[in-house]
Amino acid sequence: MDDPAFAVETDLQTQSILLAAANHDLRALRDLLRNSSANVRDPETGFAPLHAAVAACEPDDAAVVNGGANGDSTAEAAQSGEHDAKANEATRTIRLLFENGAIWNDLDSNGDTPACIAYRLGLKELYELFVDAGVRAELLLSRLGDYQPLGDGDSEDDTEEEEEEEEELADGVERVHLNGTEDASQPPDGSTENAAYLASNLTFARDRILDSSANGVMMEWESTLMRRSAQLLLPSSRLRVLNVGHGMGIIDGIFQEQSPMSHHIIEAHPDVLKRMKDRGWYEKPGVVVHEGRWQDVVPQLVESGELFDAIYFDTFAEEYKALRDFFTEHVIGLLDPAGGPNGNGGKFGFFNGMGADRQVCYDVYNKVVEMDLFEAGFDTDFESIAVPNLDADGEWEGVRRKYWVLDKYRLPTCTFIG
Ligand SMILES: C[S@@+](CC[C@H](N)C(=O)[O-])C[C@H]1O[C@@H](n2cnc3c(N)ncnc32)[C@H](O)[C@@H]1O
Structure with missing residues (x-):
């Protein structure tokens, strides 16, 4: 050389x-x-x-x-x-x-x-x-x-292959990924990984929640998106709703405006749960708080036979695969096929923010999610919503990474086909 x-x-x-x-x-x-x-x-x-x-x-x-x-x-x-x-x-x-x-x-x-x-x-x-x-x-x-x-995974061949793979990963070339990490040779930042996030301390301010590395967990500017999702998922009162990820409680607050018959919330972070207690969420009408990761709570909910007219999913520090697992494996056991405001079937929505720190990543991810939703049996309606210039509004001051740089949000509302 x-x-x-x-x-x-x-x-x-x-x-x-x-x-x-x-x-x-x-x-x-x-x-x-x-x-x-x-x-x-x-x-x-x-x-x-x-x-x-x-x-x-x-x-x-x-x-x-x-x-x-x-x-x-x-x-x-x-x-x-x-x-x-x-x-x-x-x-x-x-x-x-x-x-x-x-x-x-x-x-x-x-x-x-x-x-x-x-x-x-x-x-x-x-x-x-x-x-x-x-x-x-x-x-x-x-x-x-x-x-x-196939195989037991510890043969010599496997070890050689693993070494080759590691070498490839360490080629030092920077590549952009849908989750916003920019270096294939680096493992994902610990603070953005679910387990590490759940063990970290959160800071709550009027307009945001930050994790211990100053990543934005939830920000108030998303309220418009939350309100529109809530309107589409829960357009009338006395319905049954499940929300996964309480965060600042924005969408849960909007769901409460409809006096739902039952309002289940799954939340895993101890700091968020403490804040929910302090703010009286455990006593609100119809509210049932499930403490723990959705991965552990959902199977119990399905087993108990609980059904919903609307489900919203918005967690943090999880990969796309987690969202895909949720809608592919679990929504079917939770959404009432004869539910929803007209009895035509319940609705599912989620925060559609993967890859939103770069237009091409958002466009790639949106095509992938659309295909995966279709494969999982959903008919999805995407509504385009304008997002204001967050830079000009100073939204990112004190936040480690801008997780949103685009001027349009694609808001998904899903129902089962047929
Ligand atoms: C972006 S916030 C949700 C914001 C919420 N939609 C709102 O309107 O304020 C994500 C929430 O999901 C929670 N979370 C993260 N991973 C989770 C998991 N595996 N199971 C349950 N909750 C989780 C976080 O602690 C956080 O409160």
Whole structure:
């Protein structure tokens, strides 16, 4: 590796691939990829070939301004034709790179994925190629997650494979993930893991709950989203509702406005439970508080035969898999098929916030969740709700990580099909 001639050759190869990708030169790229990876990176910009292929489509500003200023529609039309041709070439280049194993979510030195660049440049078609690649990758990962390897797991082969996997993880490349972690080589932050979160101390303020690492557990700006979900799930009084995750009690407070016949709440964090006691939640009409993790409480609820007209799910420091397990395995045992305000079946809703710190992650995750809900037998209605500029409102001051950066929330309401 210390051979300088080898280093120069590798560097040349990398630059040739990046150049071929930027020029959308399929023939050269195909040749180069025969004995080189599609995931090489420019040491300065951090660009991988996918970044280069997208960034090369940036419209020439000067030409746009000139065309516009002259009011020359022929020039504008020619320009738009040229732009389309470029986008087509870029599409073919991106496809070729994907076929050769290019990774869709690598970050450049600015912290951008290729999709972020496409989104910023308004290249919708290219952006969608990345969303689709992300969906494919996520589906594959979730299938692999469900896969139980055969064998006893301690043969020599297994150990070698594990070592290889660990080496791959430690390749130091930064990649963005749906849960907001940005480094595949790092384990998820302890404070965002459910068990560690439940053992940590919480800080309560008027407009937020923070965990011990200043991560936002719940924030008041979400009240609009909670109110709309509550309206759709529980539109009339005297119904039966289950809420998983009390947090600031925002949605539970709104459910109470409907004087539900029964109002079950599952909450696991001791600090939240203490606050619920202090605030009289245990004595409110119809309220039954279940102390513990939903994973432990729900099977008992199902066994007791308790049924609901509406269920809301919003926990913290859990992976998408937990939400998927909840709606795939458990909702069916809890939602009354003859319930709901019209007796047409109860409704299920959840906080749809996975991947919301980056547009492409939110779009990928939303496609995945829509497919998984369908597979679990739900008909889901998504309502788009505008989210104000939280930065301008100073919402993130004192919060470790912005978990929401988007201007639209997709609010899901699910009923069982048929
Ligand atoms: C985002 S907050 C819920 C906010 C709530 N929707 C509201 O309107 O205020 C998440 C809550 O879920 C709780 N939680 C986290 N993991 C849980 C689990 N496994 N089982 C039950 N509750 C959990 C947290 O302690 C926290 O109170």
